[in-house]
Amino acid sequence: MYKKILLAVDGSNVSNRAIEKVIKLQKEMDSEVVVFHSVMHHIIMPLAYSSGYALQMYMNVEEEEKRDGKKIIDQARIKFHDANVPAKFDLITYENPEEYIERIVEVEKFDLVVLGVKGMHSRLKKAITGSITKKVITKAPCDVLVVK
Secondary structure (H helix, E strand, C coil): CCCEEEEECCCCHHHHHHHHHHHHHHHHHCCEEEEEEECCCCCCCCHHHCCHHHHHHHHHHHHHHHHHHHHHHHHHHHHHHHCCCCCEEEEECCCCHHHHHHHHHHHHCCCEEEEECCCCCCHHHHHHHCCHHHHHHHHCCCEEEEEC
């Protein structure tokens, strides 16, 4: 039924349950699976402070998030490898997960997006703009499986 599945991961317990669901789906349907994590950080640096110490702090946070993102992808890769399920893994930078999902589903013709009901992305951003899951459900041009 689903030929191409996009799985968003963030290292949370809910995300780990989503991995297990996708592994099961792939085995049942022989789907192509792409697993991704977005390291788009949520620190807004005012332009007035874009030099010196503030810039260095900003760059340090960005590098730390990339390292953490790589660990999340590596953990997902191990789970798929251990289950003997093929998948492609992408670390996305400079694009919010909801924007990436909306764009890539169209471009690569995914027919299912899987993500957790809530995850590890910024709670402040969620309070201001709404949850990533809600945005994906609203905007994705394909089926969406939300794992609890």
